[in-house]
Amino acid sequence: MIKVAVIGYGYWGPNLVRNFAEAEGASLSAVADLDEAKLELVARRFPGLRTTRHFQDLIQDPDIDAIAIATPVSTHFELGMAALRAGKHLWLEKPMTETSLQARQLAEEAAKRNLVVFVDHTFLYTGAVMKMAEIVRAGELGDVYYYDSTRVNLGLFQRDVNVISDLAVHDFSILDYLLEEHPIAVTASGVNHFRGTPENLAFISLFYDSGPIAHVNVSWLAPVKVRQVLLGGSSKMIKYDDLEPSEKLRVYDKGVSFTDDPKQIQEMRVGYRTGDMWAPKLDAAEALRTASEHFITCIEKSLTPRTDARLGVRVVELIEAATSSMRGKGETVHLSRTGAVG
Template sequence: MVNVGIIGYGYWGPNLVRNFSETPEANVVAVADLDPARLQLVQRRHPNVRTTSDFRDLFRDSSIDAVAIATPVKTHFELGMAALKAGKHLWLEKPMSQSAAEAQQLVDEADRRQRVLIVDHTFIYTGAVRKMSEVMNAGELGKILYYDSTRVNLGLFQRDVSVIADLAVHDFSILDHLLSEEPVAVSASGTNHFPGTPENLAYITLFYDSGTIAHVNVSWLAPVKVRMILLGGSQKMITYDDLEPSEKVKIYDKGVSFTDDPQKILEMRVGYRTGDMRAPRLDGTEALRVEGAHFIDCIEQRKPPQTDGNLGLRVVRLIEAATASMCGKGETVYLQKQVRFA
């Protein structure tokens, strides 16, 4: 049994408490939050869970094995480092820190103390993304040509992070998971329509050595909510609509072929292929439940999680690069290749 403490009971904290409470191998011991009303809510929903307004109580409690931090991004580094130095395994919300330098320090500290560090890139644990990964690894799509994502809605405006760190971060983690390579360059443009606030709209393009290109459109200013990914391969193509109640993932046997055969060029150099569409069955288990159980298993088995600190670090580097490009009006930012750990 792994005893868990949770810091932050605002937007995401209640989901963490609920899922860890329902994970057989986990036991939620305490929740810390600065808002007394939030702590009263914890007591009504989970009467056996201790509450405190001082997060340091969780670090001092020797019975707590792991701490999950669901607080504003600007607090992630300080709280995360304190948790690791207290000998706790660490769950950090995304993005894991405000800078790559901070993220690297957290990774190094976790390695030094041999603590499990997981970053909550929840989409990696969804049935949809896992199925997409399975199809790609089986070679069904052929060579990956493009990834095109639209992730827009009206609000929720953030005060401490831009729309890139709030929404594009999901696509950065999904791309990192699906592709066997990292981007070599990033170009981004965006703006904040309300002075003094973070950017609320951005268009990001990522370039890969293989020829794959990824485009991500994120916005807090759209009249409708859209969560759509198009993934194109040389053999088949995938659509992933996260708002679709059923058949979120559809695989199309569609594509194009080109020929240099002189006999065929006279007819048509480009050939179009249209086959069947199938919607594979997906695991409907809540992603956060899958991730929570995975975190506990990693602690018990002393193994690195799928969304470890190194993935979180790569995502933060992409956020920094895209932000720098956006500040340069779309200027291309080239990335150094990082060592990937198995």
């Protein structure tokens, strides 16, 4: 059994505690949080579970194999580095760190010590995103033309990160997984409507060398909650609505074709194809349960997680690039194919 301890019992911590308490191959050892009231909640829900206000107690415990960190992103680097240097495998909430330099340092430390780093980009473990990737890799969409995402709601306003770090981070990880390619350029525009707080609305465009373009609209200032993605290809198109209770994914056999045949141009150069729509069956397992068990398996078998440190680094680099563009009033930020800012 892999003994796991969780640091942070705020917004996401309770979900991690519940899943590690129930995940196959895992044994939940302890929970740390600065707030005594939150630790009292842990004690009521998990009688007998060890709790502490001092994260060092968990990091220094030789019986604990892995540390899961669900604290503000500003603390991820310090806590993560301490855990790795103590020989612990590491689970980090997204985004991995505040800066790509910090993320690379954690990745290097983990590689040096042969430890697993798992970044909790949970969407990559949902049935919908896994099915999308399966469809793309099977070539059913043909050439991928575009990715168009709307991820908006009213709040929750964050104090330590902007809306790109909070919401667009999901699309950055999904794009990385679907396209298996890093963008070569990023542009973004956004605004902060309330003095002293991070940007609450942003529009981001990502450009890829192989042809696709991605557009991401994120906001904390929308009257409704929307979680929709359109993925368009030369053969088929996908609509992904994460708020849809039953048919989250719909695949459309729709598209267009062009001809340069002089005989056909006189009639119509553009041809439209409208075929069937189908909703594929999706894995109904809770994404976080799938992710937590994948983390345990990677530790047991010395495997590389789907959402490893390298993915974490690439996503943080995109957050930095998009934020830089946004604060430069839409200035294009160029990236190398491996992710470093050019």
